[in-house]
Structure formats: structure tokens, C-alpha cells
Amino acid sequence: HRHLLGIANLSEHDIAFLLDKADEAVHISRQRHKKTSTLKGLTQINLFFEPSTRTQSSFELAGKRLGADVMNMSVASSSVSKGETLVDTAMTLNAMRPDILVVRHGSAGAAALLAQKVACSVINAGDGAHEHPTQALLDALTIRRARGRIARLVVTICGDILHSRVARSNILLLNAMGARVRVVAPATLLPTGIERMGVEVFDRLEDGLADADVVMMLRLQRERMAGAFVPSVREYFQRFGLDARRLKAAKPDALVMHPGPMNRGVEIASEVADGPSSVIEEQVEMGVAVRMAVMEALALPQNAEATP
Numbered sequence: 001h002r003h004l005l006g007i008a009n010l011s012e013h014d015i016a017f018l019l020d021k022a023d024e025a026v027h028i029s030r031q032r033h034k035k036t037s038t039l040k041g042l043t044q045i046n047l048f049f050e051p052s053t054r055t056q057s058s059f060e061l062a063g064k065r066l067g068a069d070v071m072n073m074s075v076a077s078s079s080v081s082k083g084e085t086l087v088d089t090a091m092t093l094n095a096m097r098p099d100i101l102v103v104r105h106g107s108a109g110a111a112a113l114l115a116q117k118v119a120c121s122v123i124n125a126g127d128g129a130h131e132h133p134t135q136a137l138l139d140a141l142t143i144r145r146a147r148g149r150i151a152r153l154v155v156t157i158c159g160d161i162l163h164s165r166v167a168r169s170n171i172l173l174l175n176a177m178g179a180r181v182r183v184v185a186p187a188t189l190l191p192t193g194i195e196r197m198g199v200e201v202f203d204r205l206e207d208g209l210a211d212a213d214v215v216m217m218l219r220l221q222r223e224r225m226a227g228a229f230v231p232s233v234r235e236y237f238q239r240f241g242l243d244a245r246r247l248k249a250a251k252p253d254a255l256v257m258h259p260g261p262m263n264r265g266v267e268i269a270s271e272v273a274d275g276p277s278s279v280i281e282e283q284v285e286m287g288v289a290v291r292m293a294v295m296e297a298l299a300l301p302q303n304a305e306a307t308p
């Protein structure tokens, strides 16, 4: 079985193939009758151990638009609350013969672990601070549709890089596609050795934004900061928050992105999040299309070209 565990396993060709396929899925999703039968007869289980609004609902809609039978496992009310482990939970579901298992978990490597155990395709919907590959693909699709390309664009990622699987997957994807990636963050929210991932590091937002084509803002992941540095909201917004004044440093037609969930007034001001440069809603729409493309590519044998 083929899996999508991270962007790290994908070539530039694989990424372009999935983005082209997702463009077709946008077309299907914009029709009044949105349903196809490409995954008819297949069973998709969404297994989310961490909260989600966008990822879980878009995987569900994506599966339904492709004609799959989709089941959302409600982890909070499952036997996980009685102490059943991740692997035992997955093996129980595996015995019901799903074709696709979509997994979100708080631990890095959780999806890769399950991929070795179950007899179906596994898609990583976010594993700890490791990877969130479909988020990076939907961000790339949003950029490519707005700008016509990804190569040579200057993309500035700002915020809690340390805890962000979105940042990791985006850095890997954007570098693979030839973009120039910058990161802006307080030193305490940067992973050591981040430069080795091929990014330029800035500690002042204004410097990182200069002539940027794309600005991606990230949420402070307080739930992953137990005991560590937690800046005050006011202090953080003053130095790293994006408002209309600061955005002027970027290119006049720069795209403002945010993977969500947003904390308005913490990392981004409403005037920017809801302003003319924002493509945050487009990102959500592209999320359904990208997940359709990924599931089709993994589940259908004739798509042997996409072998993540």
C-alpha cells in the first residue's frame, strides 16, 4: 500500500503531479453536482487524536465527493479513553478492512508507525511537530493558482516555527519547488539548526517581510509549550504580529496566508486576515481539492506515477 507520510518523501515531480490533479478536483468541487465515483466501494476512516476543524472536515468532504464510504472515528468517546493504545486502536479499525486511514496524532512518527502495521493506505493529517503534508500541498496549490508558479517566489513564514508541522512541511515543499524561504520568529521558537533546512532566518518581522511575495503567519501553539517560553500576547503582537502597516514592507500584491486556526490580535490583525491580500478562505477551499487528489493518487492502481 502507498502512503502519504510527509513531504520529505516526495519529489518535485510527485508534488507537481498532485497539484495538477488537485486543480482538476477544484473544477469538480465548483460544480453544482460535486460527486464522482472514483473511490466508490472504498472505505475511508478518519482517526483524529487531536482537535481539528479544517483538516478533518475537508478529508470527510473529499472522500464523499469521490464516492468513498467515510467514517469519522470519534476518539474522545472511543476506548482510547479506557487506555487502548494507538496501535491497538488502529489494528482494531484495520480488522474492519478500510482502504484509507487518515491519522492525526500528537506524536511525531505516529502515521509512519501505523503505516507499518495496517493493510491500507495511511495519510498523515498532522503528527506532532513533524509534518502536515496535505497542508503544505494546499498552501502550494493556493500560491500556484494565484501566482502561476512557485519557483523563485520569496515566501516568509512567521511565528512559532519550533512547534509547527505546517512550517516543516512547507519548508520542504517550497524548497523542492524552487522558492526562496525565510523564517521569522523569536529565538526561543526556532528549532536549532533550522538553517540546515535551507531557510534564511530573521528576528525582525520588517526585515523578513521586505519584498516578500507570500507571507504565512502561524499560531503560537501554547498546547505544545508546557513549561517553556510563553510570550505575552501584547508583547508578541508588538514584535511579530502582522498588521496593515507592517504588511507594507512586503510586495504590494503579496499574498497573506494562515493555515488556521487563527488567533486574531495575537499573530495577525483582523484588518489583514479579512483584507484584500488575504487568501485564507482560498486555502480552505484548496484543502478539499488537495485531499481529493491525494486520496485518488494513493487508492487507484492506475496512478502508479504518484508513488510517495
Ligand code: CP
Pocket: 051, 052, 053, 054, 055, 056, 126, 135, 259, 260, 261
Ligand atoms: N490547518 C489545520 O490543520 O487546521 P485544523 O487543525 O483545524 O485541521
